[in-house]
Amino acid sequence: MSLAIRFDDIRKDFGPVRVLHGVSFDLAPGRIYGLLGENGAGKSTLMKILAGYETATSGTLLVDGNAQTFAGSRDAEAQGIVLIHQEFNFAEHLTIAQNMYLGHEKRRGWFVDDAAMRADAARYLAQVGLEKAPDTKVRELIVAEKQMVEIAKALSRRARLLIMDEPTATLTPAETERLFALMAKLKADGVTIVYISHKLDEVERITDEVIVMRDGRLAR
Numbered sequence: 001m002s003l004a005i006r007f008d009d010i011r012k013d014f015g016p017v018r019v020l021h022g023v024s025f026d027l028a029p030g031r032i033y034g035l036l037g038e039n040g041a042g043k044s045t046l047m048k049i050l051a052g053y054e055t056a057t058s059g060t061l062l063v064d065g066n067a068q069t070f071a072g073s074r075d076a077e078a079q080g081i082v083l084i085h086q087e088f089n090f091a092e093h094l095t096i097a098q099n100m101y102l103g104h105e106k107r108r109g110w111f112v113d114d115a116a117m118r119a120d121a122a123r124y125l126a127q128v129g130l131e132k133a134p135d136t137k138v139r140e141l142i143v144a145e146k147q148m149v150e151i152a153k154a155l156s157r158r159a160r161l162l163i164m165d166e167p168t169a170t171l172t173p174a175e176t177e178r179l180f181a182l183m184a185k186l187k188a189d190g191v192t193i194v195y196i197s198h199k200l201d202e203v204e205r206i207t208d209e210v211i212v213m214r215d216g217r218l219a220r
């Protein structure tokens with residue numbers, strides 16, 4: 001269930017521009033980390049490397065002590081690392097359950113097992129505290145609910161490390177409280193969370209440890 005991460009001297013260039021200048025730190029399992037820093041500090045780029053959306057130009061990413069080079073987000077997902085997108089890529093006309101298992105359909109022999117997917121989806125929706133039927137169309141959900149579905153989907157793929165990039169940007173205070181309660185619950189279940197934000201008050205309240213980046217470097 002646990003997952004230990006080490007960034008060792010990670011650099012990232014986009015063409016001639018270096019945006020990460022050798023970043024090193026560890027993420028211990030089952031903790032909530034706040035990742036802080038001004039726009040352009042390199043927070044999202046570093047987390048995209050961890051989640052398999054970008055590759056480092058040099059340096060090593062270690063997962064449970066093993067050097068990893070992810071060819072894509074599916075590779076990272078196979079290790080339990082999932083980035084929760086802010087621009088959700090749901091098929092709006094499909095149901096919650098269909099979206100959760102899109103491309104990962106459960107099968108029974110040759111047939112797609114809708115009943116099993118709906119039952120599983122209901123279990124994960126209960127885990128994240130979203131009171132919606134798995135048959136609800138995603139287009140009927142508000143943003144905060146879509147975010148819950150994304151988290152439920154990550155859990156259904158056995159996520160052990162969740163990265164949330166500015167998750168409260170579009171949430172009301174009440175929705176934010178609900179997300180924080182869910183984060184505490186996930187932490188109790190042993191999930192590691194990296195929470196990217198530039199709202200210092202929020203970060204201090206809900207995180208165990210804060211990592212600050214500035215101009216592509218660690219600023220601690």
Ligand SMILES: Nc1ncnc2c1ncn2[C@@H]1O[C@H](COP(=O)(O)OP(=O)(O)O)[C@@H](O)[C@H]1O
Nearest residue numbers: 014017019037038039040041042043044045046
């Ligand atoms: N795909 C890209 N191509 C070129 N430059 C990029 C790309 N993605 C990010 N950058 C640049 O890298 C720097 C760090 O960006 P980012 O990681 O998004 O920072 P943060 O998330 O801390 O705001 C910025 O200067 C940004 O313009």
Ligand SMILES: [Mg+2]
Nearest residue numbers: 043044045165
């Ligand atoms: Mg960012």
